[in-house]
Amino acid sequence: SSGKILIKQGTVVNAHHKVVADVYIEDGIIVSVRPNIAVGDDVKVIDATGKYVMPGGIDPHTHLEMDFMGTVTIDDFYTGQAAALAGGTTMHIDFVIPINGNLSAGFASYVDKAKKSVMDYGFHMAITKWDEAVSKEMELMVKENGINSFKFFMAYKGALMINDELLLHGLEKCKSLGALAMVHAENGDGVAEGQKRIFDLGITGPEGHALSRPPVLEGEATARAIRLASFINAPLYVVHVMSIDAMEEIAKARKSGQRVIGEPVVSGLTLDDSGLWDSDFTTAAKYVMSPPIRKTGHDKALQDALATGILQLVGTDHCAFNSTQKAFGYGDFRKIPNGVNGIEERMHLIWETMVESGKISVTDYVRITSTECAKIFNIYPRKGAILEGSDADIIVLNPNASFRISAISHHSRSDTNVYEGKTGKGKVEVTISGGRVVWEEGNLKITLGSGKYIKMPPFSYLFDGIDKADATYLASLHSPVHRTAAAAAY
Ligand code: DUC
Ligand code: ZN
Ligand code: ZN
Ligand code: ZN
16 A cells, blocks of 8 residues: 555665665654565565655754744745655744734644645744743643744844743743753844944945854854853854854853753855845845854855754754745835755755765764754654654655755745755755655645644753752752851851
């Protein structure tokens, strides 16, 4: 039957091991991984000789059908996921945006948007304001709705931004729930000042976007978030790390043993800011995202940080707008909707940039594109592994075939692509999602509504020992020895 698939003779890759073996799938689950599996002729056989058989990509950072900056991102849960599957990504985690600060209303609207799904997905929740009601609703989200991560905005002043007091309360709340606090780390006051200064100088085009919010503002906010998380003793996840400045703060914190996760995105790893200076507005505007794509040099440094483990996993921040939407900001870069594509391109560009270039191994590739994400968000080994009992979300990548990226052939609804013309070796030839072949020989075979919502439980490995550490610290403050020492010191 169509539920039975055998992938023969490929190199099966997990995050810490690879071996030539067959993979047998039945009814959406990996049943067996071993050499020479014999099957009957009711089984679809895929020959993977000379190819890599890997867990499907998990994109930790997307924005499908998101209301943002006066418009809505152009890819919804159907076209965005179709694009993902064509590029070897079989799960993504999208950000629920509350409605007027109401978490439950926001969640309900995303449940509705996601009815079109053609692959599995999970949700983070963005926190766009803070009060007691929000704090209470966070409990509901974790305990009932399968959300274990909340994103706080240190930028977007007057809209989404929260101050340090509220960030501290958010960190405390997340910690008590076993949920991971995520931050968009840019100094929002600095951005507002920078935007005014650059615009008043008469710089109104897309290049003004990069000039108005330089790396120093990202470095400052990243450092501040890290220190506040250290003060609360809560783990922290820094989304879209775009600069050396931010990366170095993460490196320093991790070296000291702090639990900080850094997520670079494909645009930051593979592009530089030169496109923002293109004389054609439509071309330049497509590169506008926040934090901005940086000058050349940041991209290479982020690649090295990813290769050496300073940064742990790769997202996209897929937040696609077409050129008509980008044109809302013609004459004022502050009004250009922020966001770039990437959900379809991530697996290919990371293979080319990191593996084909010799910076990392094939096993590390699986770790940074899939396994680490599954572990952080607590859905491993159901996702992120090719093991008996794992979900059958699998790709077959041919290292000798090549890819070419273009808006003409991509599956996103956007009429532009920030990776236009990029080519490389390593091609995802087959994608299996939920035990079904959904991408083969350049054709998508997807079923509206077939994607499942994956609930993510709280208290991932990042929380191991954290409560114990707190108890030890608090006990030390109250010990007579400590009080005597403190009294002597003053
Ligand atoms: N940055 C973007 O570029 N788009 C969505 C939100 C964000 O922080
Ligand atoms: Zn407090
Ligand atoms: Zn952000
Ligand atoms: Zn984002």
